[in-house]
Amino acid sequence: MGLSQEQFAEKVGSLTGSNTISKGTVNNWEHGRNKPNKARQVAIAKLGGITRDELINDEYGWELWSKATGISEERIKQEYDRMYQAGRVKKEDDIQDIIGQAVANLSGDGQTDAGAINQIEYAILNLGSMVDNFYIDDEKKKKYADKYGLLSFANLDDIFYDDMNPDVYHEIFKILQNTRMQLDDLKEKYHLH
Numbered sequence: 001m002g003l004s005q006e007q008f009a010e011k012v013g014s015l016t017g018s019n020t021i022s023k024g025t026v027n028n029w030e031h032g033r034n035k036p037n038k039a040r041q042v043a044i045a046k047l048g049g050i051t052r053d054e055l056i057n058d059e060y061g062w063e064l065w066s067k068a069t070g071i072s073e074e075r076i077k078q079e080y081d082r083m084y085q086a087g088r089v090k091k092e093d094d095i096q097d098i099i100g101q102a103v104a105n106l107s108g109d110g111q112t113d114a115g116a117i118n119q120i121e122y123a124i125l126n127l128g129s130m131v132d133n134f135y136i137d138d139e140k141k142k143k144y145a146d147k148y149g150l151l152s153f154a155n156l157d158d159i160f161y162d163d164m165n166p167d168v169y170h171e172i173f174k175i176l177q178n179t180r181m182q183l184d185d186l187k188e189k190y191h192l193h
Helices: 005-016 023-030 038-048 052-057 062-069 073-085 095-106 113-135 138-148 166-189
Strands: none
Touching: 005 023, 005 038, 038 052, 062 073, 062 095, 073 095, 113 166
C-alpha cells in the first residue's frame, strides 16, 4: 500500500481502537515472527480491501500483490520461482522483499535485462540534464523566455554560456540520443518490453 511500517501500524490501530501498535510489531508480522490477533487481522484485511479469510488463507499476500499491481498471481509466482532458480534470492530472504523484487522484474524495473536497459536509459536522461547545467546560462534562458514568451527556444545557442561551444553541446546530445536509440533496438532484438 506504499505505507511505512509506522503508518501501517497507525491505520491498523485506528481501525481496532488501539494506539499501542508499534512499527516493530508490524515488522514482526512481516517477518513471520508472530501473527496479528483476530481484530487486527480484520483491520488489515479491511485496509487491503479483502476478507479476513482471504488474508489468512493467502499467507504471503499473493492476491494482494496481484490486486495492487495488476499482475496475475501466477506470473508473480513464476517470477518468484525463476529468481530462486537463477540464484537471485535465497530461501532465508524476506518473502515480501522477494515478491516485491518479482513484481519489479515483471514491471521492467527489476534485475532483468529490461530493467538494466531501463535504468541505463534513465541515467542517460539524467546525463542530458547534467550537460544542460554545463552549457545553459539560467539568466540568459530567463531573459530569452521573458522576451519571447514560451520556453521553446528557436536557437538554443542564444542561451549558452559565452565560454561554451554550442557545437560540442549538440554533438554530446547526438551521442546520447544515438545511445538511447541503440538501447531501444536492443530491446526490440531481444523482445524486452
